[in-house]
Amino acid sequence: MDIVEFVKSEYGVELFDWQKEYLRTLDREYNQGNIRIAVVSRGVGRMLTYFKLKELIQDGKTNDRQ
Numbered sequence: 633m634d635i636v637e638f639v640k641s642e643y644g645v646e647l648f649d650w651q652k653e654y655l656r657t658l659d660r661e662y663n664q665g666n667i668r669i670a671v672v673s674r675g676v677g678r679m680l681t682y683f684k685l686k687e688l689i690q691d692g693k694t695n696d697r698q
C-alpha cells in the first residue's frame with residue numbers, strides 16, 4: 633500500500649499534492665536508510681526528521697555525515 637493511501641485511510645484526511653510528495657519522499661528515503669524519523673505522541677502532533685547530509689569539504693568533494 634502506498635504511504636499516501638495509508639495516511640488517507642488511517643487518518644481520513646485529504647492531502648495536498650506537496651504533502652503527498654513529501655510523504656512519498658520520506659518513505660523512500662527511510663527505506664533506503666537515508667533518514668531517521670522520530671514521531672512524538674499523537675496529542676502533540678509533531679514529527680522530527682533527521683536526514684543524512686553530505687558536508688562540503690575543502691577540496692570541493694563531499695563526505696557522508698551520519
